[in-house]
Each structure stands twice: as structure tokens, then as C-alpha cells.
Amino acid sequence: MAGRIVLLFTCLFILPAADAELSDSKRAMIRELFPSATVIQDKLPDFPVYPVYQLQELLGYAYESVDHSRLQGFAGKPISLLIGLDTKGRFTGVKVLNHHEPVFLHGLGEEPLFAFVDQYEGRSLREQIIVSTSNSSRSGRTSDGSVVHFDGVSKATVSVLIINDTVLSSALKVARTKLEGFAQSAPTRAKPEFFEPLSWQQLVDRGFIGHWQASGEAIEAALGRPLSDYPVDIEPAGGEPFSELFFGYINSPMVGRNLLGNEGYQRLMQRLDDNAQVLAVMSRGVFPHVSEEFVPGSSPDRIGLIQNNLAVEMRDLNLLDQDLDFHAAGIPSFEARHLFRVGGNAGFNPGAQASLKLNVALARNHLMVDSTSLTIPVKFNDSLFETVEVAPNPRDMREPVWVGLWKERWWQISLLVLSLALLTMFFAKQRTLSRHPRLVHRFRWGFLFFTLFFIGFYAQGQLSVVNVYTLFLAIWDGFSLNVFLLDPVIFILWVYTFITLFIWGRGLFCGWLCPFGALQEMAAWLGEKLKFRQARIPEHWHRRLILIKYPILLGLVGTAFYSLTLAGQLAEVEPFKTSITLLFVRYWPFVVYAVGLLVTGMFIHKFYCRYLCPLGAGLAVLGRLRLFSWLDRVELCGNPCQHCKNACGINAIRKDGRVDYDECIQCLECVVILRDEEACVDKRLENRKRARQENILATDAS
Incomplete structure (x- = not known):
């Protein structure tokens, strides 16, 4: 009897520890994700990640996606990935452990799958990763500031979108738990009853609408050369700014009702789901926030939103028209104006500090391009918001992946x-x-x-x-x-x-x-x-x-x-x-x-x-x-x-x-x-x- 009790306790205490130990094959895969690693610890008991060190220095964490995200693949089972994330929130690589996706197993073969996940190496959670899903999408892996476009896999669109969602959502969970600088601020929301009729200038003066501008001299200093060196005429004339931006949180009645009018604001809110968050961005000057090639309904090509060191997804709602437009008293004319749905995997906390990144890329010729990135602080008047007792789940606040696919x-x-x-x-x-x-x-x-x-x-x-x-x-x-x-x-x-x-x-x-x-x-x-x-x-x-x-x-x-x-x-x-x-x-x-x-x-x-x-x-x-x-x-x-x-x-x-x-x-x-x-x-x-x-x-x- 005593022997059976000893055996029982052995199973209870030794077997779980053995399960947490790394197999030789998995340890070898983690070394591929962190080539300079000298120590790879077993999976932590309180949070399922493998800490990776070079001597005493923490390099980052490796983890299995199924421990943090159980999103089902096309075959009805989760796709198991081994993901490396360094201390700065950059992906050191992604390895496929196990999957049952038919199109890769018995159709295209696994090489396109491996090529797709290889694109994550070197990318950061601070970047907005967009998977190209259409035949007309841009080829190769290109980056426009904080927006990174990944090549999708033709005939396997659903599978790669599931993989992308799995990688980003699991990495976000690990970063917010284990990495410095990624923790969430106290969650806020717009006060639903806070409103009074205000003119455009009053909205700007009181900080309900953000304002920023850059002169031509500031851009020349950032680029290191005069604007006259560029063949495209982008030199501001007569005191005109190089770029001037205004931005406001439309969900706040103080901003939304004053900008869109009562009827327009109500129509917009009725068209959106309860968790949708909308940021209005307007610009004037020789360099607006979107280029002439910008496609309505897509993510902006020149501007990105950052909060808590994470890229916040921005996608044009393509709703501004004759029936829905800005009507605030005294509002100036703009070269570009858009309503962007914001959130994505990272979510968005409207009352917390954030920043917009304006990416300026100017071509000297067809081979040489000069670029710089300008940081625009985003902090609205605190009176617009109230604190929420329970922190929102970012996965509940973002638009589901399938919604974007149906729109596309x-x-x-x-x-x-x-x-x-x-x-x-x-x-x-x-x-x-x-x-x-x-x-x-x-x-x-x-x-x-x-x-x-x-x-x-x-x-x-x-x-x-x-x-x-x-x-x-x-x-x-x-x-x-x-x-x-x-x-x-x-x-x-x-x-x-x-x-x-x-x-x-x-x-x-x-x-x-x-x-x-x-x-x-x-x-x-x-x-x-x-x-x-x-x-x-x-x-x-x-x-x-x-x-x-x-x-x-x-x-x-x-x-x-x-x-x-x-x-x-x-x-x-x-x-x-x-x-x-x-x-x-x-x-x-x-x-x-x-x-x-x-x-x-x-x-x-x-x-x-x-x-x-x-x-x-x-x-x-x-x-x-x-x-x-x-x-x-x-x-x-x-x-x-x-x-x-x-x-x-x-x-x-x-x-x-x-x-x-x-x-x-x-x-x-x-x-x-x-x-x-x-x-x-x-x-x-x-x-x-x-x-x-x-x-x-x-x-x-x-």
C-alpha cells in the first residue's frame, strides 16, 4: 500500500515537471530563433514561455502559440507555432510545429507556408503587419513606416490570415505580461453625455482636437538637404506649412457631434458595432497624410498610430461623402480628410498618451529615396474621457479578421x-x-x-x-x-x-x-x-x-x-x-x-x-x-x-x-x-x- 502511495506522489510531482522540460528537438529549434543563446530555461510554471539568455542577459522568450491562442485553422484544429520574441518586442523568427491545413499538406506543399512565416523575422510589434490577400497586392515584403505588407499565399488566404492573427495576438499577450514598455495604461472611454456646441477653433483651442504642423525648414533639417533638390515641387509657398495635421476622437460626442452634426454622428454610430473606435485625421499643406496612390478603405500609407510601443491598426472607413461630412463652424478646407477605424490586436486607449508617425519619403531620382519619420504627440483633453473599471480585452475591441475579408x-x-x-x-x-x-x-x-x-x-x-x-x-x-x-x-x-x-x-x-x-x-x-x-x-x-x-x-x-x-x-x-x-x-x-x-x-x-x-x-x-x-x-x-x-x-x-x-x-x-x-x-x-x-x-x- 505504501509503495502505491509513493508511486502516486511520484506521478503527481515528477511527471508534470518532466512535461515542462524541453525536448532536444524543441531546444534546437529555439536555438535557431536565438542563435546567440547560451541558456534556455524550461517553460515557466506561472506563464507558458521559455526564457532565453546569453550568459546573464535576457535575450527574450520563446513560446508555443497554442499556449496563448487557440484560434482554429481551416481544418478545424489550431496551427501550432514556435515563436521567438526579443526584449524589444521584435520577432526573432516563427517555426511551424504542427498543422493540418489541407492546402499545404496535400496541395501547394509546405514551402509556401514556411516562406510566409519567415517574413516575421526582424519585424516588430510596433509595426502594423498587413497580409496581402488579393491578386493585385504589392509583391515582396515592403514597409511604409510603421505599416508592413506581407506577401500572402495564393489559394491559402484563410490559412495565412489565421496564422497572422495567431502570431500577433499571442505575441501581444506575451509582451504585455513579460516585456517592459508594453503594459496597458488605465483604460478609458469617451464620456457619453459630455457635449456643448463649439466652433472648430474652440475645439482646437480646448484640446478636443489635436493640432500639429511642420515647416519646410524642419523637414529640410530632418532630411539633411533642401527641398529644391527633389524633382517634385513640394516647397511650401507663402508661409504655407509643409504638413499640417488635425485629429480627433470621433466617439466622443463633444468631437463627433460638433464635427459631423447630430444626425451625421448618430448615423455613423449606428453603422458601427459597439466596440468600434474612430479617429478623424485631416491635413493640409504640400504633404498630406495620404499619397495620391492611397486606396480608399485600406490602411494609410504615410501615417501610423503608436501606443504603448505597439502599432495600432488604422483602416479607412471610406464613409465621408455628401451625406456624411464635417460641418463644424469655421472649419477650414483640407487636402485630405479621413475617418479611420483604430484598434486591431493592440487595441486603443483614447485617454492615454499615443503618437502618430508621419513618414516622409522623397525621391531624388528613380534610384535614391530620402526618408524621415516625424513623431506627432496624441493627447486629448482629459475631460473627454472617464476611467473604465475593467480593462477591455483588445481581442473583443478590434474588428474580427473576417469582417475585413468580407469588405475586401x-x-x-x-x-x-x-x-x-x-x-x-x-x-x-x-x-x-x-x-x-x-x-x-x-x-x-x-x-x-x-x-x-x-x-x-x-x-x-x-x-x-x-x-x-x-x-x-x-x-x-x-x-x-x-x-x-x-x-x-x-x-x-x-x-x-x-x-x-x-x-x-x-x-x-x-x-x-x-x-x-x-x-x-x-x-x-x-x-x-x-x-x-x-x-x-x-x-x-x-x-x-x-x-x-x-x-x-x-x-x-x-x-x-x-x-x-x-x-x-x-x-x-x-x-x-x-x-x-x-x-x-x-x-x-x-x-x-x-x-x-x-x-x-x-x-x-x-x-x-x-x-x-x-x-x-x-x-x-x-x-x-x-x-x-x-x-x-x-x-x-x-x-x-x-x-x-x-x-x-x-x-x-x-x-x-x-x-x-x-x-x-x-x-x-x-x-x-x-x-x-x-x-x-x-x-x-x-x-x-x-x-x-x-x-x-x-x-x-x-
């Missing part, structure tokens, strides 16, 4: 929503529209081209079985909608598909919205045009083969709970990543497999959809809960007429005339035949009977 892809979202609305109207009116076969065929082929080239190739809206088990894992581990909102096109398509499953079944997605399905339709059409002999699978074999996709689905979902890595490998049964995501630019066995399925589809119509697709299997199961059976049948269907069955390329009509909705892709071909006076046997018999009756009546009348 607004036109793709708008076009997708309009197309889905049009498709819904078409299906709702199918019984009327099917009387016009040419219209139906043209609409269908037009929509298939839209699905393949816009939804698939351009917007990357190919749904996958990976999304299915990611959802199951998210529910299992703790559901968060934010992860799924990171890809607006995928999210909208899933919501639409889920709703329409209960109305039309699986066919609306499989037959109209699946890019690879559209590609198969085109391959089948090409096979017919090339006069390839079309193979007809015998009915009894067809009924057995269509069941194969269901155990494939069960195997994938079950494997995901055991090993996401293995599930990701098995998910390659879907050719979607090779054909749609990577456009066939991949290791040759994957390309051969995808092309092989398409070639097979030239002989056997939509072979993959009918027999192998696990996503189609999952949708078919849910589609059984549909509320309606839209495809009409008549008495002669199947007995004896087999016209619709013979015309159904996917063989979703049984010999007795019934439609198998588990297999139907809603191509509407049978509906068109049923409405066609010449094609439908039932209609032809009715017409003949009607003609005979008319002849009899005509004979009797004569």
Missing part, C-alpha cells in the same frame, strides 16, 4: 448573391420556364460556365468533404463561427446549399453550383461532340456502384476524429483541389487522377459524381429531408415510356418512372421533355386523341 471581397460577394437569387427564381419558376427548352438549355450552360470560371477558378468556391469534417471537429472541440466566416464565398455557398437541401434536395448544388461537376458536364459534352461511344452501365450494376460513395464518406469523417493528417490524405479521393484550386499545377499522380476522371466522364456521364463523390453522398443523406418533390411524373412514365430515363445522363430515373432524388442533379431535362408536345409520349397521345375527336366532330357537323 464585396463585389465577389455581391455577384455571388445575385447569381444565387437568379438561380432561385429560375428553379421556383421551373414549371413555367420548362415550356421553353431553348431558354432552359441556354440558361443552364451559361450558369455552368459561371460556376466553373467565377465560382471555381476565380473565387475558389469549391465545396469539399473537408468542410464537412471540419464542421464536425469544430462542434466537437468548441464551435466558433468566426473560422467559417473567414471565406465568404465558401460560407455563402454552404448556407445556400444547406437551405436548398430541404427544398430541392442535393441536385441544386451538384448540378449547378459544383465547379468540378460543371467541368464534368463540359467533358461529357466534348465526348459526345467527338462521337465517343457512350457506355451505359447495366441497371443492376449501377444500383450497386452508386453506394460506393457512402462508405467513402463514413471513412473520411471517422478518420478525421482519429487523425486529421490521414483524413487529409484520404480526402484526395476528391479531385477538386487538383483541378479547381491548383488548376492542375501539381505533382503528376494527382493530375493523372483528376484528368483520368474527366476522360472517363467523356464515356460515362459524370462518372465521379455518380459513384465516388463523398460530398455528394453527404448531401444526398441530408437531401432526403427535402419538403417537396418538384419533378412531375405522369401515368405513362416508366409504363411503358422510357424516354426520360434514356435521356437522363446520370441515370437518376428508375425503370418504373420514379425519380431517384438521391442521385438527381436537377438538370431539368426530364421536366423539359414532359412539357414538350413533341418529345413526351403522353403529350403526343393526348394530341392524337384530341385530333381524332376534332375530326369526328367535324365529320358530324358536315
Whole structure:
């Protein structure tokens, strides 16, 4: 008995200590992050970081991201990173410990992932890091003062945004806990009832609006050469300042109501969420706070906001127009004026000291550029603010990552929503529209081209079985909608598909919205045009083969709970990543497999959809809960007429005339035949009977 007690205490006290010790492999990785390290301590018991020393000097801390941030990756599991942060808040590097992102494991490969995280080395928490997500983004790693642009990874936008959020949020937590100069001041907020009507000059004189200016002489002194040396005419004339800035905290009614008017202030506040913070910046002179190349809705290219040694994100709201503008009495005219949403990972404390950085870069020629950075103190009148008892959580005060993505892809979202609305109207009116076969065929082929080239190739809206088990894992581990909102096109398509499953079944997605399905339709059409002999699978074999996709689905979902890595490998049964995501630019066995399925589809119509697709299997199961059976049948269907069955390329009509909705892709071909006076046997018999009756009546009348 005593021996068991000793063993129990050994497990309680020794094993946790062993768990906190560094493995040799992890110690080696930390040495790569801190090459000059001589001492790497074990993980601290009170705060999960590894202190790193050179002799007695603290170099910084290494830590595992999962100890500080559990944001789920695209596959439903957190991406585990080893991050180095020195004592000045600079990243010494980022290493990938573990991840399950499908696009890197079995698509693009891991090299683009490693190249992305390598960009953090040498960057600072004092800089605002922005990940480029569009095809038109600037290439390379460039820095505009406190704003640093990272190259994203094409085809993996969601994954790299999650990584960036994980790196910054975890580093901020470590810096505020362990590094000097990053601690938060006492939190403040604008007094909600503090207001009196004031003119522009009164707002400036009382310190409710900040004011700063720099003369041409001051800029020449900072640059070390006269402004006349630069080819662009930027010399102030007649006492004009080189740059003059005004700035105010719009959330304060004293500032916001006086600048925007009561109605404008209320409209702005209603458009923003409760945690949004807005800073107005106005400038005049020869060097305003944004350049001529500034893109509305983006981060400013010349100015940055710093607080507690951290870069505070600034993003233009792009709201100033005829309906919302500055109306304070006596307000001067400006070369540039903007409303910026401020916060980001660092948050923003409006009543605390902060600073704006104006970055001046002037080109002497196409090769040489002189630059300097000017610090502008930001401290408003204390009477605008009151102290908040509980410190706000910066993650709750900043705009979620997905919101910026939805704003950036607004036109793709708008076009997708309009197309889905049009498709819904078409299906709702199918019984009327099917009387016009040419219209139906043209609409269908037009929509298939839209699905393949816009939804698939351009917007990357190919749904996958990976999304299915990611959802199951998210529910299992703790559901968060934010992860799924990171890809607006995928999210909208899933919501639409889920709703329409209960109305039309699986066919609306499989037959109209699946890019690879559209590609198969085109391959089948090409096979017919090339006069390839079309193979007809015998009915009894067809009924057995269509069941194969269901155990494939069960195997994938079950494997995901055991090993996401293995599930990701098995998910390659879907050719979607090779054909749609990577456009066939991949290791040759994957390309051969995808092309092989398409070639097979030239002989056997939509072979993959009918027999192998696990996503189609999952949708078919849910589609059984549909509320309606839209495809009409008549008495002669199947007995004896087999016209619709013979015309159904996917063989979703049984010999007795019934439609198998588990297999139907809603191509509407049978509906068109049923409405066609010449094609439908039932209609032809009715017409003949009607003609005979008319002849009899005509004979009797004569």
C-alpha cells in the first residue's frame, strides 16, 4: 500500500515537471530563433514561455502559440507555432510545429507556408503587419513606416490570415505580461453625455482636437538637404506649412457631434458595432497624410498610430461623402480628410498618451529615396474621457479578421448573391420556364460556365468533404463561427446549399453550383461532340456502384476524429483541389487522377459524381429531408415510356418512372421533355386523341 502511495506522489510531482522540460528537438529549434543563446530555461510554471539568455542577459522568450491562442485553422484544429520574441518586442523568427491545413499538406506543399512565416523575422510589434490577400497586392515584403505588407499565399488566404492573427495576438499577450514598455495604461472611454456646441477653433483651442504642423525648414533639417533638390515641387509657398495635421476622437460626442452634426454622428454610430473606435485625421499643406496612390478603405500609407510601443491598426472607413461630412463652424478646407477605424490586436486607449508617425519619403531620382519619420504627440483633453473599471480585452475591441475579408471581397460577394437569387427564381419558376427548352438549355450552360470560371477558378468556391469534417471537429472541440466566416464565398455557398437541401434536395448544388461537376458536364459534352461511344452501365450494376460513395464518406469523417493528417490524405479521393484550386499545377499522380476522371466522364456521364463523390453522398443523406418533390411524373412514365430515363445522363430515373432524388442533379431535362408536345409520349397521345375527336366532330357537323 505504501509503495502505491509513493508511486502516486511520484506521478503527481515528477511527471508534470518532466512535461515542462524541453525536448532536444524543441531546444534546437529555439536555438535557431536565438542563435546567440547560451541558456534556455524550461517553460515557466506561472506563464507558458521559455526564457532565453546569453550568459546573464535576457535575450527574450520563446513560446508555443497554442499556449496563448487557440484560434482554429481551416481544418478545424489550431496551427501550432514556435515563436521567438526579443526584449524589444521584435520577432526573432516563427517555426511551424504542427498543422493540418489541407492546402499545404496535400496541395501547394509546405514551402509556401514556411516562406510566409519567415517574413516575421526582424519585424516588430510596433509595426502594423498587413497580409496581402488579393491578386493585385504589392509583391515582396515592403514597409511604409510603421505599416508592413506581407506577401500572402495564393489559394491559402484563410490559412495565412489565421496564422497572422495567431502570431500577433499571442505575441501581444506575451509582451504585455513579460516585456517592459508594453503594459496597458488605465483604460478609458469617451464620456457619453459630455457635449456643448463649439466652433472648430474652440475645439482646437480646448484640446478636443489635436493640432500639429511642420515647416519646410524642419523637414529640410530632418532630411539633411533642401527641398529644391527633389524633382517634385513640394516647397511650401507663402508661409504655407509643409504638413499640417488635425485629429480627433470621433466617439466622443463633444468631437463627433460638433464635427459631423447630430444626425451625421448618430448615423455613423449606428453603422458601427459597439466596440468600434474612430479617429478623424485631416491635413493640409504640400504633404498630406495620404499619397495620391492611397486606396480608399485600406490602411494609410504615410501615417501610423503608436501606443504603448505597439502599432495600432488604422483602416479607412471610406464613409465621408455628401451625406456624411464635417460641418463644424469655421472649419477650414483640407487636402485630405479621413475617418479611420483604430484598434486591431493592440487595441486603443483614447485617454492615454499615443503618437502618430508621419513618414516622409522623397525621391531624388528613380534610384535614391530620402526618408524621415516625424513623431506627432496624441493627447486629448482629459475631460473627454472617464476611467473604465475593467480593462477591455483588445481581442473583443478590434474588428474580427473576417469582417475585413468580407469588405475586401464585396463585389465577389455581391455577384455571388445575385447569381444565387437568379438561380432561385429560375428553379421556383421551373414549371413555367420548362415550356421553353431553348431558354432552359441556354440558361443552364451559361450558369455552368459561371460556376466553373467565377465560382471555381476565380473565387475558389469549391465545396469539399473537408468542410464537412471540419464542421464536425469544430462542434466537437468548441464551435466558433468566426473560422467559417473567414471565406465568404465558401460560407455563402454552404448556407445556400444547406437551405436548398430541404427544398430541392442535393441536385441544386451538384448540378449547378459544383465547379468540378460543371467541368464534368463540359467533358461529357466534348465526348459526345467527338462521337465517343457512350457506355451505359447495366441497371443492376449501377444500383450497386452508386453506394460506393457512402462508405467513402463514413471513412473520411471517422478518420478525421482519429487523425486529421490521414483524413487529409484520404480526402484526395476528391479531385477538386487538383483541378479547381491548383488548376492542375501539381505533382503528376494527382493530375493523372483528376484528368483520368474527366476522360472517363467523356464515356460515362459524370462518372465521379455518380459513384465516388463523398460530398455528394453527404448531401444526398441530408437531401432526403427535402419538403417537396418538384419533378412531375405522369401515368405513362416508366409504363411503358422510357424516354426520360434514356435521356437522363446520370441515370437518376428508375425503370418504373420514379425519380431517384438521391442521385438527381436537377438538370431539368426530364421536366423539359414532359412539357414538350413533341418529345413526351403522353403529350403526343393526348394530341392524337384530341385530333381524332376534332375530326369526328367535324365529320358530324358536315
